[in-house]
Every structure is written in C-alpha cells, then in structure tokens.
Amino acid sequence: MTMRAPDSELPIVLDAVRYGVGRLTILDGISLSFNPGAPTVLIGPNGSGKTTLLRVAMGLLAPNSGRVTWGGRAQISPERRAIVFQRPAMLRRTVEANIEYALSSAGIARSEWRARTDELLKLVGLTGFGGRPARRLSGGEQQRLALARALARDPQVLFLDEPTASLDPAATKAIEDVIQAVAGRGIKVVLSTHDFGEARRLAGEIVLLHRGRVIECTPAVEFFTEPKTNEARQFVAGELLL
Amino acid sequence: MSGDASALELVWNADPRLISIVLLSLFVSFSAVVLAALAGLPLGAVIALTRFPGREAAIVILNALMGLPPVVVGLAVYLLLSRSGPLGSWGILFTPKAMIIAQAILVMPIIAALARQTIEDLWMEYRDEFAAMNVGPLRRIATLLWDARFSLVTTLLAGFGRAAAEVGAVIIVGGNIEGFTRTMTTAIALETSKGDLPLALGLGMVLIAIVVVVNALAWGVRRTGERLAG
Numbered sequence: 044m045t046m047r048a049p050d051s052e053l054p055i056v057l058d059a060v061r062y063g064v065g066r067l068t069i070l071d072g073i074s075l076s077f078n079p080g081a082p083t084v085l086i087g088p089n090g091s092g093k094t095t096l097l098r099v100a101m102g103l104l105a106p107n108s109g110r111v112t113w114g115g116r117a118q119i120s121p122e123r124r125a126i127v128f129q130r131p132a133m134l135r136r137t138v139e140a141n142i143e144y145a146l147s148s149a150g151i152a153r154s155e156w157r158a159r160t161d162e163l164l165k166l167v168g169l170t171g172f173g174g175r176p177a178r179r180l181s182g183g184e185q186q187r188l189a190l191a192r193a194l195a196r197d198p199q200v201l202f203l204d205e206p207t208a209s210l211d212p213a214a215t216k217a218i219e220d221v222i223q224a225v226a227g228r229g230i231k232v233v234l235s236t237h238d239f240g241e242a243r244r245l246a247g248e249i250v251l252l253h254r255g256r257v258i259e260c261t262p263a264v265e266f267f268t269e270p271k272t273n274e275a276r277q278f279v280a281g282e283l284l285l
Numbered sequence: 286m287s288g289d290a291s292a293l294e295l296v297w298n299a300d301p302r303l304i305s306i307v308l309l310s311l312f313v314s315f316s317a318v319v320l321a322a323l324a325g326l327p328l329g330a331v332i333a334l335t336r337f338p339g340r341e342a343a344i345v346i347l348n349a350l351m352g353l354p355p356v357v358v359g360l361a362v363y364l365l366l367s368r369s370g371p372l373g374s375w376g377i378l379f380t381p382k383a384m385i386i387a388q389a390i391l392v393m394p395i396i397a398a399l400a401r402q403t404i405e406d407l408w409m410e411y412r413d414e415f416a417a418m419n420v421g422p423l424r425r426i427a428t429l430l431w432d433a434r435f436s437l438v439t440t441l442l443a444g445f446g447r448a449a450a451e452v453g454a455v456i457i458v459g460g461n462i463e464g465f466t467r468t469m470t471t472a473i474a475l476e477t478s479k480g481d482l483p484l485a486l487g488l489g490m491v492l493i494a495i496v497v498v499v500n501a502l503a504w505g506v507r508r509t510g511e512r513l514a515g
Contacts, residue, residue: 103416126417132410134431135514144428148418176514196418 051114052123052199054078054117054232060109062095069095069211070106071200071255081247082222082232084263086239086278091252093235094129100233101126120150129205131189138188139173139178145195163191166167167221183214190221194230201225204233207241212266219244239281243267251275296490303484306515307491312466313381313455314448318396322441325393329400333408338473347401350394355387359457362387366458379473380459384468386453392444399440403433404443442503446496 059194070092077083085093099111102121113119136142142160151159164170167187172180172210173186177188180252186206186249192199207215215238222245226232236242242249246263251274259266259275270276289405295303332343364370366378366386377383407429422484430437459466462474469488476485 101417103413121419128413128417132414134411134428135415135510137514145418148420148424178511178514193417214354 044164051116052246054112055114055200056110056252057100057106057113058110058112060099060106060111062092062099062104062106069255070099072109073255073257074109075250075257075260077231077233079229079231081263082234082245083248083250084242084246085233085250085252086237086250087239087258090254092255093252094204096252097126097233097235101202102186104248122196123253124202125193125196125200126202127176127186127189127193127206128205129208131185131192133177133185133188136177137173138175138177139167139250141177141188142195143193145192149196151197159195161192166224167191168217170216181214183210183217185216186210186218187221190218190225194225198230198232200233203232205235205237207236207238215241232278239278251278289320292486292490295483295487296327300393300487301355303487306414306467306469306488309381310449310470310492311495313384313468314386314388314445315449317392317397318445320385320389320442321393321396321444323507324389325444326400326430326437327394328393329402330399330404330430333401333405334426334429344401347394347398353391353394355391355451355453358391359387359454362454362458378458379462379466381459381466383458384455384466385498388448388451391451391454392448395447395481396440396444400437401421401442403436404429422505424501432514435506435514438506439503440500442506446499449492449495449499458465 050191057073057075060070061068061133070127070184073092073096075096085096087093093099095104098219099106099231101124103126110117113124114275134144136144142163146156146159147153161170164173165218167190169184169187169191171182172188177185180188182187187259190203206222210218218243222232222234226245232245234245243263246266249259249261249266250257251259251272253274259270259272261271266275267279272277288470330362332347332427362383363378366375366383367373368378377386411429411432415428420428450470452468452474455466455468456471456474459468459471461467467475469492470507472490473485473488476482476488
C-alpha cells in the first residue's frame with residue numbers, strides 16, 4: 044500500500060452541522076474536527092447520530108446547514124476517503140473481483156491490480172480466499188473484504204460504521220487487528236461503535252454523541268479516567284444512556 | 286390408451302409433421318423473446334433507476350400487464366395488422382411475423398416488470414457502495430446489469446415459457462395454417478377438436494418437455510450463478 048502524506052483531506056472540520064429528515068433532527072449543530080493521529084471513536088446510544096455523522100464527514104450526505112471542509116476545502120471529490128458500512132454490500136463476484144472493482148473505481152492501472160489485490164488480501168487476512176464468491180463469506184470475512192475494498196482506494200481517511208457489530212470475539216479481533224495495522228500506516232481511522240471495550244482498545248480520541256449533539260470530545264485516556272460530563276460518567280460507569 | 290402409444294411413436298420417430306410444428310413454435314417464441322428483451326430490459330432498467338412523475342403508476346401498470354390475456358393481445362394485433370388496420374399495408378397478418386409481434390407484446394411486460402424488480406433490488410443493495418466508491422452513472426448501470434445477469438436470464442426464460450405455452454394470440458393472428466403458422470399449441474387445440482388425439486398428445490408431450498427443459502435451465506442458471514458469484 045502506498046503511504047501518502049497527510050496533506051489534502053485532513054483536517055476534516057464540521058462547523059455547526061445540522062442534518063435532519065423532515066421534522067426529525069439527526070445532527071444538531073455538530074462542530075468537530077478530525078485530525079491526523081490515532082483513531083477517533085464515536086460512541087453513543089442508538090439514534091445518537093453516529094452513522095449520519097460518518098456519512099456527512101465522508102461527504103455522502105450534505106448537511107441542511109453548517110459547513111464541512113476537507114483539508115480546508117468544501118468541495119473535494121471523495122477519492123482519498125473511504126467508508127465501510129455496518130452491513131457492507133458484497134458485489135456478486137469473487138473476493139478478488141470485488142477488490143479489483145474497487146481498484147478500477149479508484150483509477151488504479153490494471154497492471155497494478157494483481158500485486159495490490161494480493162497485498163490487500165494479505166493485510167486483511169484473506170489470502171487464499173480470492174476465488175471464492177464474496178457473498179458466501181462469513182460476516183467477519185465480509186467485513187474484512189469490505190475493509191480491503193475500502194483500502195484499495197489508498198485512502199487518507201477511513202470511516203468505519205460499527206465494523207464489529209454482531210461479530211464473535213475471534214472475528215472482532217481479526218477486524219481490530221486490521222484497524223490497528225491500518226492506523227499504524229498513517230491512515231486516519233474514524234469509527235463508530237457501541238462496544239465500550241472496543242473503544243478502549245482502539246481509540247486515541249473519543250467523541251460521545253447523544254441525541255445528535257457532541258457531549259464530549261476528548262483524548263481516550265481522559266474520557267475513561269476523568270469524564271467531564273454526566274452523560275460521559277454514566278457511559279463510562281456502564282449505565283444506560285437513554 | 287392406444288392414443289398414448291401412437292403419440293409416443295410420433296415423438297420417438299420424429300414425425301416430420303410434428304417436427305415442423307415444433308421448430309416453427311420454437312422459432313416464433315424465441316424470436317418474440319428476443320424482441321421483447323430488446324424493449325423490456327432497457328425499459329425495466331430505466332424504470333428501476335430513474336425517478337419521474339407517474340413512476341409508481343407505471344410500475345403498477347407494468348405489473349398488471351404481466352397478466353395480459355393472450356386473446357386480447359391477439360385481437361389487438363389482429364386489428365392493427367388487418368387489411369383495414371393502421372399497419373394493414375405491411376401484409377403480415379396470418380404469417381409467423383404477426384405471431385412473433387403478438388407474442389413479443391405479450392412477453393415484453395413480463396420481462397420489463399421482472400427486470401425492473403431485479404435491477405431495483407440490486408440497486409438498493411449497491412447504491413451506498415457506488416456512492417462510497419464514487420462510481421459514475423454508466424458504470425453503475427453496467428455493474429447492475431452484469432451482476433444481475435443470472436436473474437435476468439431467468440427472466441428471459443420465464444418470458445419464453447409464457448410465449449411457448451400461449452395459444453390465444455397466435456391462433457388469432459396466425460390463423461393456424463398447416464405448414465405455415467401452425468404451432469404446437471394451435472395444433473393441439475385443432476387436433477383435439479378433430480379427435481386426432483395422437484398428434485395432439487405427441488405435441489403436448491413435446492410442449493411439456495420444452496417447458497420442463499426451460500425451467501431446468503432457469504434453475505441451472507440460477508444455481509450456477511450462486512455458485513460462481515454468490
């Protein structure tokens with residue numbers, strides 16, 4: 044995988060972003076920035092706006108009001124951003140063909156596909172799976188393939204929407220290992236999770252969302268040792284945040 | 286059951302009369318499906334992937350047209366192609382061409398409606414990934430058609446089954462002329478009314494065999510698709 048200098052996509056800055064559908068407000072004046080460094084983990088209960096925030100930051104949804112900039116620019120095609128959805132769709136092709144499709148969409152020359160595909164399969168632990176139909180893989184394997192497909196874009200920022208939801212511990216560990224490897228290569232990872240343990244294991248920075256607002260945005264160590272808000276204290280104490 | 290034995294003999298001995306009827310039937314139905322696919326697949330794709338006023342009504346009408354009564358289609362095509370009709374100058378009434386047109390009209394809504402559903406379902410599944418991978422509109426359509434290819438082939442075979450089994454439309458616009466427009470279904474109707482059961486039964490056996498083979502093909506295509514592409 045090519046290492047790229049963190050020059051154009053970061054920081055991603057959301058300034059007073061509001062997003063709603065009809066009368067329902069999903070993001071309510073979010074101001075945040077995602078900077079180069081360790082993974083940022085979005086946590087919060089269902090409906091807190093994590094998925095929508097990821098989609099807005101990815102550029103898939105335009106806010107109703109407010110502003111999003113990538114590296115200081117408001118209009119930039121998402122060539123160096125990638126996202127893995129909570130339930131990624133597998134193209135009805137083989138594992139290898141799924142990755143090749145992503146490489147082709149990213150404008151990578153065909154002559155590089157073989158080497159890049161092998162490299163990505165190795166990175167996500169799917170070496171030897173290339174000829175299998177993607178939709179026949181297990182949930183964890185599909186998530187890893189989705190990660191490989193996202194990484195085929197050689198992104199600078201990788202958004203992951205609950206990447207280990209409903210996976211068993213072994214599959215979760217496999218995904219977390221890939222995330223750590225990816226973060227170690229200098230790719231900014233922003234992921235959402237319900238899993239408190241996962242947030243502890245992966246986060247460099249925590250963003251706690253509740254009812255479409257940012258409740259707390261702090262380094263992970265501080266969040267878990269000295270939460271500043273009641274909601275964060277409740278969350279860290281394992282209480283239900285309704 | 287001497288009739289059964291004679292029917293089997295006709296099939297077994299590849300009776301020339303029976304063979305010519307079978308070949309004409311296959312030619313007419315196959316041509317009708319090709320014509321219907323040329324119109325129906327793009328129509329289904331357009332309705333699946335575009336939003337326009339009246340789209341919901343178009344889908345309802347298309348779905349309803351899947352149940353078009355063959356005799357009504359036959360009558361409409363007859364009126365169009367009859368000497369005093371708007372297309373009477375073509376002079377193709379009571380020819381295989383008229384039969385192909387009638388069957389194509391009958392089959393087109395089936396292909397368009399099923400293709401629309403198939404492509405739209407796949408679109409719903411893929412659209413987030415397309416957006417995330419920044420895939421352009423033409424590539425999206427090409428991807429959907431390619432990834433849905435096994436289901437679309439099944440759709441075409443369903444259309445072929447409908448065309449091969451119908452009698453109402455072809456008998457009206459073809460006239461059931463021996464050696465020229467007589468198909469399996471029209472011959473079965475005629476021979477039964479004449480009491481010539483061996484030929485009717487023989488044709489019935491061939492027709493059922495064709496329908497079974499078509500369904501087996503549809504099943505095989507789907508299974509192969511699942512095995513190869515998931």
